[in-house]
Every structure is written in structure tokens, then in C-alpha cells.
Amino acid sequence: MITASGIELRAGARILIENASFRIAKGDRIGLVGRNGAGKTTLTKCLAGEGVPAAGTIARSGDVGYLPQDPRTGDLDVLARDRILSARELDSVLRKMRENEERMANGKGATREKAMKKYERLETEFLTKGGYAAEAEAATIAAALGLPDRVLGQPLHTLSGGQRRRVELARILFSDADTLLLDEPTNHLDADSIVWLRDYLKTYRGGFIVISHDVDLVETVVNKVFYLDANRSQIDIYNMGWKLYQQQREADEKRRKRERQNAEKKAAALNSQADKMRAKATKTVAAQNMARRAERLLSGLEAVRVSDKVAKLRFPEPAPCGKTP
Numbered sequence: 001m002i003t004a005s006g007i008e009l010r011a012g013a014r015i016l017i018e019n020a021s022f023r024i025a026k027g028d029r030i031g032l033v034g035r036n037g038a039g040k041t042t043l044t045k046c047l048a049g050e051g052v053p054a055a056g057t058i059a060r061s062g063d064v065g066y067l068p069q070d071p072r073t074g075d076l077d078v079l080a081r082d083r084i085l086s087a088r089e090l091d092s093v094l095r096k097m098r099e100n101e102e103r104m105a106n107g108k109g110a111t112r113e114k115a116m117k118k119y120e121r122l123e124t125e126f127l128t129k130g131g132y133a134a135e136a137e138a139a140t141i142a143a144a145l146g147l148p149d150r151v152l153g154q155p156l157h158t159l160s161g162g163q164r165r166r167v168e169l170a171r172i173l174f175s176d177a178d179t180l181l182l183d184e185p186t187n188h189l190d191a192d193s194i195v196w197l198r199d200y201l202k203t204y205r206g207g208f209i210v211i212s213h214d215v216d217l218v219e220t221v222v223n224k225v226f227y228l229d230a231n232r233s234q235i236d237i238y239n240m241g242w243k244l245y246q247q248q249r250e251a252d253e254k255r256r257k258r259e260r261q262n263a264e265k266k267a268a269a270l271n272s273q274a275d276k277m278r279a280k281a282t283k284t285v286a287a288q289n290m291a292r293r294a295e296r297l298l299s300g301l302e303a304v305r306v307s308d309k310v311a312k313l314r315f316p317e318p319a320p321c322g323k324t325p
């Protein structure tokens, strides 16, 4: 479980999120949405403990699996398979087992005896950590994410950026974490893998936050939506699935717009009344009060005033490329 209390996030001097409080508990399947640059990545980074909020606290209990938007750089000499298995600390046991297999095969007398005893101990440890079933499970997850056995046997530095990110995703899903933080997990996945991930997340027993542009995935998977409104620097929490969220948010935006128009109308009326009253010497104080009330009505609105900036791009008809492209 992750609990955020009164957190504030900034990018330089700019406030991304102000005074937000929420939890990610078991069974929460949260879709985190908001326009580009709203602060989704910054927020997940802080939730994972790889960043610190400017104010407020974040408390974590249980294991957290974090897939960052940008691939990590770590030890690139390890095999892809070992990287995945390291999530449950199976990699080191397996490596030692392999070493002792070697000694058993090549050694003689006491050396061989020792290696056999060591091997037995290691295998017991391996079995208590899930053993061969866990190794098979890791391979199944990896294959579903487009990483066949051949790739798993290669060191990370021979893999493409996309493959490495899939290794990280496989590692996190294999880790058995209580809470997942997935920042655009569908990037670098092909269509089949996306379908598989969707089904995997649908039945995940822990809690998670997922950031994704894949509407299909979000629509079928999430039971809550956190909308990061960059204009208001607020997180709006919708305890409902995707379809209902869309309706509810549209209603919320209409309501805010209506409230704004009402307030603006009232303020305009107050101001024009104040202007008339200012002409009379006996009413200047009343006029001032009225103008102040108008100002107060408008001051609460500033945050919602700006609408999302959406670029409209139009490309000219390209010239025909001719017979020889």
C-alpha cells in the first residue's frame, strides 16, 4: 500500500500538484491520466521513492514494483534471464548451482564431495524460493512479453532499448510485488503482448497505478481513475471505471464552466453598480465594498480559466513521389 498525504510536486519553480492526498491499496486498479507534461511521470517517480515531494509525505508498505518511463541503466553484463529472476533473488542461487554442477562434473574426491553437499543445500534454498516452477513462470511471462528463450540467454548490453524495457516489465511482474507503478508499460509492446498484459492486470491481486495511452487497456483494466488536471494542479479522484469517469468528468467540467460564467456575470453586475455609485460622494465606501466583492468572486476562478492548450496540426498534401521512390 502507498499513502500520499498533502503532497506538493514541482518542476523547477512550476507547481505540478498541490496538496494531494490519496492511497493505492490492494485491489485498486488505478489509471493515471492527464495531458503530456502534467506530471504523471514525476508523481510515479515520487511514489516509487526515487524522487521526493516538495511538501507532504509518502508512506509505503510492502514491495513496490516500479517501471519507469525511461529505461534504467544498470549492470548490462547480466543475462536477461538472471535480471528477471533477480526479482525473487533466484538468480544468485541458480548461478551458484551452475558453478557446483561444474565442480561435481570435473572435480575429484573431496572437492567433488564438497560440491555435492553444497549443491544439495543450494537446491533446497532454490526450492523454498519457488524453484523450477518459478523459473518456468518467469519464462512464461517473458515469452508473453515478446522475449523468447534465445533472448533470455543474452546479456542485456546485446539487447535493444525496447527489449531491455520488456525485461524490466517482466521482472516487475515476476517479482510478486504488492503494488505496481507502471509508467507507460505498453510502449515497446506488440499488440499480442498488450492483450496479454491487459488480462494479467485485470486479475492482479495487488494494487497498481498504470499510465497508458492505450484506451483499450485502460478501459478494460481500471476500476479507479486519477485525473491530473494541469490547469488546476489538482488530482481529481474518480472511484469508478473508465466509461463512467469520462461521463463524470465531462459533467464536472460543464459544472465548473457554468459556475465560472455565473460568477463572472455577478461580478460584472457588481462592478457596473459600483461605477454608478462612485459618482455620488456619499456612496464611495459602498462602491468600494461592492468592487471588492466582485474581485473576490473572480479570484477563485483563475485556476480553471485557462483551457487545455491543444495544438492543431495540419500537414499539406504531399507531392506524389513519382515512379522511383
Ligand SMILES: Nc1ncnc2c1ncn2[C@@H]1O[C@H](COP(=O)(O)OP(=O)(O)O)[C@@H](O)[C@H]1O
Residues within 6 Å of the ligand: 011, 012, 016, 034, 035, 036, 037, 038, 039, 040, 041, 042, 043
Ligand atoms: N528533470 C527535469 N527538470 C525540470 N523539469 C522537468 C524535469 N523533468 C520533467 N520536467 C518537467 O516537469 C513537467 C512534468 O513532466 P512529467 O512528469 O514527465 O509529465 P508527464 O509524465 O505527465 O508527461 C513537464 O513540464 C516537464 O517539462
Ligand SMILES: [Mg+2]
Residues within 6 Å of the ligand: 040, 041, 042, 069
Ligand atoms: Mg510521462
